[in-house]
Amino acid sequence: MRLTPRDTKYFDLLAALAQHLVRGSSLLAELLGADRAGREKLAEEMHEVEHLADEATHSIMRRLNQTFVTPFDREDISGLASALDDCMDEMDEAADLIVLYKVEGLPDRVSDQVQVLQRCAELTADAMPRLRSMDKLADYWVEVNRLENQADKLHRKLIAQLFDDLASDPVQLMKLKEIVEVLENAADSFEKVANMVETIALKES
Amino acid sequence: MRLTPRDTKYFDLLAALAQHLVRGSSLLAELLGADRAGREKLAEEMHEVEHLADEATHSIMRRLNQTFVTPFDREDISGLASALDDCMDEMDEAADLIVLYKVEGLPDRVSDQVQVLQRCAELTADAMPRLRSMDKLADYWVEVNRLENQADKLHRKLIAQLFDDLASDPVQLMKLKEIVEVLENAADSFEKVANMVETIALKES
Amino acid sequence: MRLTPRDTKYFDLLAALAQHLVRGSSLLAELLGADRAGREKLAEEMHEVEHLADEATHSIMRRLNQTFVTPFDREDISGLASALDDCMDEMDEAADLIVLYKVEGLPDRVSDQVQVLQRCAELTADAMPRLRSMDKLADYWVEVNRLENQADKLHRKLIAQLFDDLASDPVQLMKLKEIVEVLENAADSFEKVANMVETIALKES
Structure with a gap:
């Protein structure tokens, strides 16, 4: 059915974008354990990675506007790119809030998140190159869905714990609740990426 | 203009999805009047209904990806399905928060919401089957717009009341404010569904 | 490539919609300096402007559903219209919250926002008519991006200040934080409009 060579550069671009998420998530883990000065430095680095992810997303969008034949639906590629970018934005926002709110005493469950x-x-960075051949993608989306479920349970426990522990410190409660929710949004966004990959795989099969 | 038989199964699927919203909203009403144990049980039931609505939405989306000729624009059907699903998600979230926050002393106006x-x-569940014939839909969207307006006024009064009554209990204020806002989001989502139906009806007329 | 006359009325409609934003933003500025009675009156006026913007957006959408040939991609026009409408909604919401929360003692930086x-x-209202000729639009989107950056820095300082100043008044903190965040959302929405214009200009060039 396809008579023109398809522009397969998209797979590399999506994979590169996903690599920024790996870097971002490990900066976030590092930041949790750092002192205030360390956190500020790491949040800066995080912001640079967020900027790179942003550039990567834009270059995918620009390419889409200039290419006639894409490996799969145009809107699926742009949807994937912006969902990946959302993951990054939320991790960046979490780092940012931890610094801005000068948060101390983060519960252990935040590290679990x-x-x-x-x-x-x-998992996402591993899966992106496999979009080229639509190979073994089911393992990926099943596992991310399982992880998101786990994140959701963790999130609920954390919120209940915050309300119990901080009933007499509403300001600290506000700070931690917001951070915990932004982290949960990030997990949701990873699930959205996985669901999009599932949809694409079903269409192509 | 249409030479191929159109897949009219969509009307049944949208109607079935909307029926889950009827069930969800009445579970929510029941939950308000229940004690803690009752609430937990009802929130579980709500979550099952939310799951059914999710499945119904996915099966509409899957069908859209496999059908060539749809009764109206593909994106209108997917838009409607996901807007209906949003209504469900927000009602489910409200139930969830009431249980999670172990809320006591909900103001009467919450029942009104x-x-x-x-x-x-x-009204939405009644209207969905009428999409088939585009029959008497105006009554539906006019009435839902009126109800959303009423919900909005109620919401504003509730927020003002919460800030007045709970000035000395910020933690309780945070809990109730969030619940009241999620309920307002649900009303907004029902209005979005009605506005989409209006747009579809105007295009088809 | 284009053999049919294009419907260029869209440029006028988008420009008219953007004019409502100019009116809205100056009502908001006025409202900050007013007393309680003045604020209520101005929030009413704001709401009327929001209603006009809403009507303008709907008439663009209706026209899109009836026109075969649009000056640029159908979804770009609808995207622009709804992004402009978002700017209005957020400014209206800010005005609304200031009145609803009976806020006193807004920090000076809120006026800067x-x-x-x-x-x-x-800038947006100036740029819209230039979409017709795609003329000198780069100046516009560069400047709005710069302003949004400035707004973002201001926002972060404001949030830090609120947490410092209101550590012992969590209810006031909740009120001001929400208002400041809605204003930041409005700045983000103006940036989204500018980014959409950039995308359109690149496609058309």
Whole structure:
């Protein structure tokens, strides 16, 4: 059905974008354990990575506007790119809030949340190059869905814990609740990426 | 103009999806009046209904990816399905928060909010089968717009009341404010569904 | 390539919509300096302007559904219209919250935020008619991006200041934080409009 050579550069571009998420999630993990000065430095680095992801997303969008034949639906590629970018934005926002709110005493479960994000980022970066051959992608989306489920349970426990522990410190409660929710949004965004990959794979099969 | 038989199964699928909203909104009403144990059980049931709505939405999306000729624009059908799914998600989230936050002393106006949602859900479920013939849909969208307006006024009064009543209990204020806002989002989502139906009806007329 | 006359009325409609944003942003500036009664009156006026913007957006959408040949991609026009409408909605929401929360003692930096919005609205309203000829649009989107950057820095300083100043008044903190965030969302929405214009200009060049 396809008579013209397809522009397969998209697979490389999406894979490169996903690599930024791996870097971002590990910066976030590092930041949790750092002192205030260390956190500021790491949030700066995070912001640079976020900028690179942004550039990568834009270059995918620009290419889409100039290419006639894409390896799969145009809107699927742009959807994937912007969903990956959302993951990055949310991790960047979490780093940012931790610094801005000068947060101390993050509960251990926040590290668990970030570990889930790291795992999601790695799985996503591994899966992107496999879009080329649509190979073994089901393992990826099943596992990310499982992780998001785990993140969701963790999130609920964390929120309940915050309300219990910080009933007498509403300002600290506000800060931690917001950070925990942004991390949960990031996990949701990784799931959205996985669901998009599933949809693409079903269409192509 | 249309030479191929159109796949009219979509009307049934959208109607079935909307029926889940009717069930969800009445579970939510029931949950408000229940004690803690009752609430947990009802929130579980709500979550099952949310899951069914999710499945229904996915099966509409899958079908769209496999059908060549749809009864109206492909993106209108997918837009409607995901807007209906949003209504469900927000009602589910409200139920969830009431349980998670172990909320006591919900103001009466919260029941009024939920009653508006019940009415919206019933009107929406009634309207979906009428998409087939584009029959008497105007009554539906006019009434849902009126109800959303009423919900909005109620919401504003509730927020003002919360800030007045709970000035000395910021943690309780945070909890109730979030619940009241999620319920308002649900009313907004029902209005979005109605506005989409209006757009479709105008295009088809 | 284009054999049919294109419907260029869209440029006028988008320009008219953007003019409502200029009016809205200056009402918002006025509202900050008013007393309680004045604020209520101005929030009413704001709401009327928001209603006009809403009507303008709907009439663009209706026209899109009836026109076969548009000056550029159908979804670019609808995207622009709804992004402009988002700017209005957020400014309206800010006005609304200031009245609803009976806010006193807004920090000076809030006025700085609103000044940035006024400048964004003027630049946007100036740029819309130039879409017709794609003339000198780069100046516009570069400047709005610069302003949004400035707004973002201001926003971060404001949030830090609120947490410092209001550590012992969590309810006031909640109110001001929400208002400041809605204003930041409005600045983001102006940037989104500018980015869309950039994308359109690149496609057309």
